[in-house]
Amino acid sequence: xxxxxxxxxxxxxxxxxxxxxxxxxxxxxxxxxxxxxxxxxxxxxxxxxxxxxxxxxxxxxxxxxxxxxx
Numbered sequence: 001x002x003x004x005x006x007x008x009x010x011x012x013x014x015x016x017x018x019x020x021x022x023x024x025x026x027x028x029x030x031x032x033x034x035x036x037x038x039x040x041x042x043x044x045x046x047x048x049x050x051x052x053x054x055x056x057x058x059x060x061x062x063x064x065x066x067x068x069x070x
Contacts, residue, residue, distance in 0.1 A: 001009075019025055031039075042054040 016026060036051075039051050039054045039058075042048070042057065043051055046054065046057065048054050048057075
């Protein structure tokens with residue numbers, strides 16, 4: 001393996017380890033363009049730094065207990 005490629009691999013391994021140490025992990029999703037556009041709109045509207053933050057907000061909203069009328 002060329003030295004540059006080995007350096008990249010090493011950095012990637014260390015980055016992923018830092019994520020795991022922080023209780024997170026990197027995940028790759030395949031989503032329709034419309035869904036990505038929605039995520040980008042939420043990101044922009046909320047002033048978030050990343051799509052990950054927008055997705056996390058959506059997921060956490062889905063976890064909130066739903067209020068049921070009696």
